[in-house]
Amino acid sequence: MTLLKHRLFWPVAALVTLVVVNVIANPNFAKVTMRDGDLYGNPVTILRESAPLMLVALGMTLVIATRGIDLSVGAVMAVSGAVSLTIIADSPDPGSLGTVTVAIVVAVLVALVLGAWNGFLVSVLGIQPIIATLVLMLAGRGVALLITGGAITTVTSAPYKFLSNGYLILLPVAFFIWVAVVAIVALVERRTALGMLTESVGINPEASRLAGVRSRGIIWAAYMVSGLLAGVAGIINASNTMAADSNNAGYLIELYAILAVVLGGTSLMGGKFSIAGTVIGVLTVTTLDKTIQFFGVPPAQSPVFFAVVVVIVVLVQSPRVHAWGRAASARMRRTPSSGEPPTGPGAASAAKKHEEVAA
Amino acid sequence: MTVDTDVRPLVSMRGITIAFPGVLALDGVDFFLRPGEVHSLMGENGAGKSTLIKALTGVYAIDAGTIEVADEERDFASTADAQAAGISTVYQEVNLCANLSVGENVMLGHEPRGFAGISWNAVHREAARHLASLGLDLDTRSPLASHSIAIQQLVAISRAMVLDAKVLILDEPTSSLDRGEVEQLFAVIRSLRDRGVAILFVSHFLEQVYEISDRITVLRNGALIGEYLVEDLPREALVTAMIGRELDELSALSGAAERAIDRTGTPVLSAEGVGRKGVLEPADLDVFEGEVVGIAGLLGSGRTEMVRLLYGADKADAGQISVGGERAKMHAPRHAIDRGIAFSSENRRAEGVVAELSVAENMILGVQAQRGWMRRLSKAEQDAIVAEYMEALGVRPADPTVPIGTLSGGNQQKVLLARWLAMQPRLLILDEPTRGIDVGAKADIQRKVAQLAAEGLSVVFISSELEEVLRITQRLAVLRDRRKIGELDPTEVDLDGLVDYIANAGHTERSATR
Numbered sequence: 003m004t005l006l007k008h009r010l011f012w013p014v015a016a017l018v019t020l021v022v023v024n025v026i027a028n029p030n031f032a033k034v035t036m037r038d039g040d041l042y043g044n045p046v047t048i049l050r051e052s053a054p055l056m057l058v059a060l061g062m063t064l065v066i067a068t069r070g071i072d073l074s075v076g077a078v079m080a081v082s083g084a085v086s087l088t089i090i091a092d093s094p095d096p097g098s099l100g101t102v103t104v105a106i107v108v109a110v111l112v113a114l115v116l117g118a119w120n121g122f123l124v125s126v127l128g129i130q131p132i133i134a135t136l137v138l139m140l141a142g143r144g145v146a147l148l149i150t151g152g153a154i155t156t157v158t159s160a161p162y163k164f165l166s167n168g169y170l171i172l173l174p175v176a177f178f179i180w181v182a183v184v185a186i187v188a189l190v191e192r193r194t195a196l197g198m199l200t201e202s203v204g205i206n207p208e209a210s211r212l213a214g215v216r217s218r219g220i221i222w223a224a225y226m227v228s229g230l231l232a233g234v235a236g237i238i239n240a241s242n243t244m245a246a247d248s249n250n251a252g253y254l255i256e257l258y259a260i261l262a263v264v265l266g267g268t269s270l271m272g273g274k275f276s277i278a279g280t281v282i283g284v285l286t287v288t289t290l291d292k293t294i295q296f297f298g299v300p301p302a303q304s305p306v307f308f309a310v311v312v313v314i315v316v317l318v319q320s321p322r323v324h325a326w327g328r329a330a331s332a333r334m335r336r337t338p339s340s341g342e343p344p345t346g347p348g349a350a351s352a353a354k355k356h357e358e359v360a361a
Numbered sequence: 362m363t364v365d366t367d368v369r370p371l372v373s374m375r376g377i378t379i380a381f382p383g384v385l386a387l388d389g390v391d392f393f394l395r396p397g398e399v400h401s402l403m404g405e406n407g408a409g410k411s412t413l414i415k416a417l418t419g420v421y422a423i424d425a426g427t428i429e430v431a432d433e434e435r436d437f438a439s440t441a442d443a444q445a446a447g448i449s450t451v452y453q454e455v456n457l458c459a460n461l462s463v464g465e466n467v468m469l470g471h472e473p474r475g476f477a478g479i480s481w482n483a484v485h486r487e488a489a490r491h492l493a494s495l496g497l498d499l500d501t502r503s504p505l506a507s508h509s510i511a512i513q514q515l516v517a518i519s520r521a522m523v524l525d526a527k528v529l530i531l532d533e534p535t536s537s538l539d540r541g542e543v544e545q546l547f548a549v550i551r552s553l554r555d556r557g558v559a560i561l562f563v564s565h566f567l568e569q570v571y572e573i574s575d576r577i578t579v580l581r582n583g584a585l586i587g588e589y590l591v592e593d594l595p596r597e598a599l600v601t602a603m604i605g606r607e608l609d610e611l612s613a614l615s616g617a618a619e620r621a622i623d624r625t626g627t628p629v630l631s632a633e634g635v636g637r638k639g640v641l642e643p644a645d646l647d648v649f650e651g652e653v654v655g656i657a658g659l660l661g662s663g664r665t666e667m668v669r670l671l672y673g674a675d676k677a678d679a680g681q682i683s684v685g686g687e688r689a690k691m692h693a694p695r696h697a698i699d700r701g702i703a704f705s706s707e708n709r710r711a712e713g714v715v716a717e718l719s720v721a722e723n724m725i726l727g728v729q730a731q732r733g734w735m736r737r738l739s740k741a742e743q744d745a746i747v748a749e750y751m752e753a754l755g756v757r758p759a760d761p762t763v764p765i766g767t768l769s770g771g772n773q774q775k776v777l778l779a780r781w782l783a784m785q786p787r788l789l790i791l792d793e794p795t796r797g798i799d800v801g802a803k804a805d806i807q808r809k810v811a812q813l814a815a816e817g818l819s820v821v822f823i824s825s826e827l828e829e830v831l832r833i834t835q836r837l838a839v840l841r842d843r844r845k846i847g848e849l850d851p852t853e854v855d856l857d858g859l860v861d862y863i864a865n866a867g868h869t870e871r872s873a874t875r
C-alpha cells in the first residue's frame with residue numbers, strides 16, 4: 003500500500019512493464035554478451051544511447067520546476083557540437099588530448115552562455131519562458147550552421163570519439179558520464195537548499211519573494227544548468243557520429259525531454275520535481291525507441307506506434323485513471339446485478355480523495 | 362440541548378465520516394440545516410468545519426454516512442452538482458479567477474446571453490446590481506486581482522448569491538471584513554433567511570456568531586459535540602464545548618497596552634513621508650524597540666499598502682526609511698529581511714503558503730532564504746526550529762512532514778507565523794495575523810506577540826478586530842482614505858472612541874496626540 007503511494011511507483015511500473023513486454027516478445031531484447039572484457043547487447047546500448055537525452059532532461063527538470071520550459075536545448079546541442087568539432091577540425095593535431103580538451107571546454111562554455119541568455123530573458127526581462135527560449139531554438143541552428151560554414155563538419159579524433167563510443171569498466175563511457183552528472187546534480191540540489199528553494203519558487207513565486215527567496219537567481223541558474231547540460235549532450239551526440247550536423251543534432255530532443263520529465267512524475271505546472279523520476283522517464287523513452295526497432299515497426303509508422311505507447315503509459319500513470327479503476331472494481335464487487343450508482347462508503351470515495359491530494 | 366423538530370431539515374447529514382491519510386477529519390458527524398435559519402458551525406482550527414462543508418458540496422466524497430437534501434439522498438459528484446441542487450458556497454480560501462474582471466467573476470457560468478452569445482454589457486449591469494445589494498460600488502470591469510482580499514471576499518459572496526440558492530454556505534466570510542461590511546453582509550443574510558434560505562455560517566468571531574445565528578453546532582476533533590439553540594448556549598459554554606476546557610482569554614494580556622515604552626532612543630524603524638502615488642499619501646511612522654504599533658482604519662484605508670511599502674513588497678516613490686537610525690533602501694523584501702524585518706501578509710493563500718511543500722519546509726523557508734541556497738540548514742537545525750514552533754503554536758496535526766496545503770486554514774496561519782518568528786526579526790510586521798484563528802489559538806498568538814514585544818521585539822500590527830488592536834498595542838496609527846490622519850494612545854481611547862475616530866476624525870482633526 004505504501005509502495006503503491008510512492009511517487010516513483012507508476013513511473014517504475016511503466017518502465018518495467020515495457021521491458022517485460024519486450025523480453026516476452028523477443029528474449030534477445032535483454033541479451034547481454036561479454037566481448038574483450040566489455041559488455042554488449044541491447045540493454046547496454048540503451049544505457050549508452052540514453053546519455054544525451056538524460057542530460058537534456060535533467061536540465062529540463064530544473065527549468066520545469068521553476069514553472070518554465072526550455073525549448074532551445076536541441077539548438078544548443080547543435081551549437082555545442084559545431085563549436086567543438088570546428089575547433090578540432092581547425093587544429094593541426096585533431097587527435098591530441100589537448101585539442102579535444104580545449105574543444106570540449108569551449109563548447110561547454112558557449113552552451114553555458116546560451117543558457118545564461120535564456121535565463122536573462124526569463125528572470126530579468128520577465129519574458130514568458132516558451133517565447134524566450136523559442137528565440138534560441140529558432141536562431142541556434144542558424145548559428146551552428148554559421149560556425150560550420152554550412153557544411154557537415156566531420157573529423158577523426160580518437161579521444162573525442164572515446165566519449166560516446168569508448169568503454170571504461172565493462173560499460174560505455176557515455177553511461178558513466180550521465181551517471182556522474184545525475185549524481186552531481188542530485189547532490190547539489192538536495193545537499194544544498196537549491197532544490198527546496200527551486201520548488202518553492204515554482205509553487206508560489208510571490209510567497210517566495212516575500213519570504214526573501216532570491217527567485218531571480220534561482221530561475222536564472224536553472225536555465226544556465228539546462229544550457230550547460232545541453233552543451234555536454236551536444237558533445238556526446240557529436241562524438242557518436244563524429245560529425246556536426248547542425249540541422250539534425252538534437253532535433254526534437256526538447257519534446258522528448260519534456261516527455262521524459264513528465265513520465266518521471268514532475269508536473270509541468272512547476273514545483274516539486276524528481277531527479278530519479280526523470281532518470282526513469284528517460285530510460286522509458288529510450289527503451290521505447292529500441293522497442294520500435296526490435297518490433298521492426300516500419301519507419302513510416304514508428305511515430306504513431308511511439309505515440310500510442312506514450313498515451314498508454316501516461317494513462318496508466320494518471321491518478322484520475324487510478325481513481326476510476328478503483329471505483330469501477332469496487333462497483334463490480336458491490337453490485338453484481340444492478341447498475342446502481344456508487345453511493346456511500348467504499349472505494350469511490352477513497353478514489354476521489356486520492357485525486358484531491360494528487361491535484 | 363433542546364432541538365425543536367417542528368421544521369423539517371432541508372439538509373440532513375448523518376454519520377458523516379471522512380478520513381485523510383493519518384487524520385480522521387470527521388467521525389460520524391450528524392448535522393441538520395433547516396430552512397429559514399442561520400446555523401453556525403463552530404470548532405477549533407482543524408475541527409472539521411470546512412471538511413463537513415466540502416462533504417456536503419461534493420468536493421470530498423464521504424467514507425460513511427448519508428446526505429439528504431430536500432428529503433432526497435444525494436451524493437454530489439462536484440460543486441457544480443451541488444450548485445445545481447441549490448447549494449451555493451463561499452469557501453474559506455477565496456477561490457476566484459484573479460485575472461478576470463470583477464463582473465465576470467460574479468457572473469461566471471451565469472452570464473446573460475443575447476443574440477450574439479454573451480452580452481457583456483448585461484453581465485456587468487447584472488454584476489453591479491448584485492454587488493450593490495451588498496453595498497458595494499465597484500468598477501465591474503476592473504480585474505479582480507487589483508482589489509484587496511476583503512473586496513475579493515465580498516465578490517465571492519455576491520457570486521454565491523447570483524444563484525437562486527436554497528442553501529447558502531459561508532465558510533469564514535467575514536474574516537477579512539470590517540464592521541461596516543459585516544453589518545451589510547448580515548443585513549443580506551437576514552433578508553435571505555427571512556425568504557426561507559437555509560444558511561450555514563462559519564466564523565471564529567464569537568460576537569458575530571451570537572449576533573447572526575439561530576442555532577449552533579459544535580465540532581471538536583472531527584466529532585460532534587452537540588447542536589444547540591443560540592439562547593441555550595452562553596458564550597463560556599460555547600468556548601468550553603469547542604476547546605474541551607475552560608479558557609481564560611484575556612487575563613494573561615492585561616497590561617500590555619499600559620507597558621511603558623522608551624521613545625527617546627533611535628527608533629527601530631522610522632519612515633518619513635513614505636508614500637506611493639495612488640496607493641498611500643506620504644506618511645510618517647516610527648516604531649521603537651519593544652513597541653507594538655497598531656495600524657487601524659477601515660478597509661481600503663491603506664493599512665496593508667502602508668506596511669507593504671515599509672517592507673519593500675511594493676516600492677515607495679516618496680520618502681525615506683531608516684532602520685536603527687541608518688538610511689535603508691527598501692526596494693525588495695530581501696532588503697527589509699537583511700535588516701531584520703519580517704512581514705506576514707494578510708493574503709495567506711496567494712502570498713504565504715507554499716502549498717505542496719511540507720509544514721517543516723514552509724517553516725524554515727524564510728531562514729533558509731536568508732542564509733542563501735548554499736548554506737543549507739542541517740537536519741538538526743531544521744528539526745530544532747520545527748519542534749520549537751510546532752509546540753509553541755500548537756500546530757495540528759503535529760506532523761511536520763505533511764504538505765501545508767492539507768492543513769486547516771487556521772493551522773496554516775500558525776505555520777506562517779512560525780516562519781517569521783524563526784527568522785528572529787527585530788521588527789515583525791503582522792497583517793491580520795489572527796485571521797481565521799480560533800479563540801484559543803488567538804489568545805495564544807496575542808500572548809506570544811505581547812511576550813516577544815516585552816523581550817524587545819518591535820511589532821507593527823494590523824487587525825480588523827479593534828478590540829485586539831486596543832489590547833496589545835502601545836500606540837495606534839490611524840489611516841483613512843489612504844492617508845494617515847493621526848496617532849492615538851490605546852490607553853486613552855475605548856472601542857467606541859476608536860471606531861468614532863476612524864470614521865470621523867479625518868474630516869475635522871489635523872493631528873491627534875502626535
Ligand SMILES: Nc1ncnc2c1ncn2[C@@H]1O[C@H](COP(=O)(O)OP(=O)(O)OP(=O)(O)O)[C@@H](O)[C@H]1O
Pocket residue numbers: 358359381382384385386404405406407408409410411412413453757758766767768769770771772797799
Ligand atoms: N485535503 C486534505 N488532506 C489531508 N488532510 C486534510 C485535508 N483537508 C483537511 N485535512 C485535515 O482535516 C482536518 C480538518 O480540517 P478542516 O479544514 O475541516 O478544519 P476547520 O474546522 O475548517 O479548521 P479552520 O478553522 O482552521 O478552518 C485537519 O486536521 C486537516 O489537517
Ligand SMILES: [Mg+2]
Pocket residue numbers: 410411412453532769770
Ligand atoms: Mg476551515
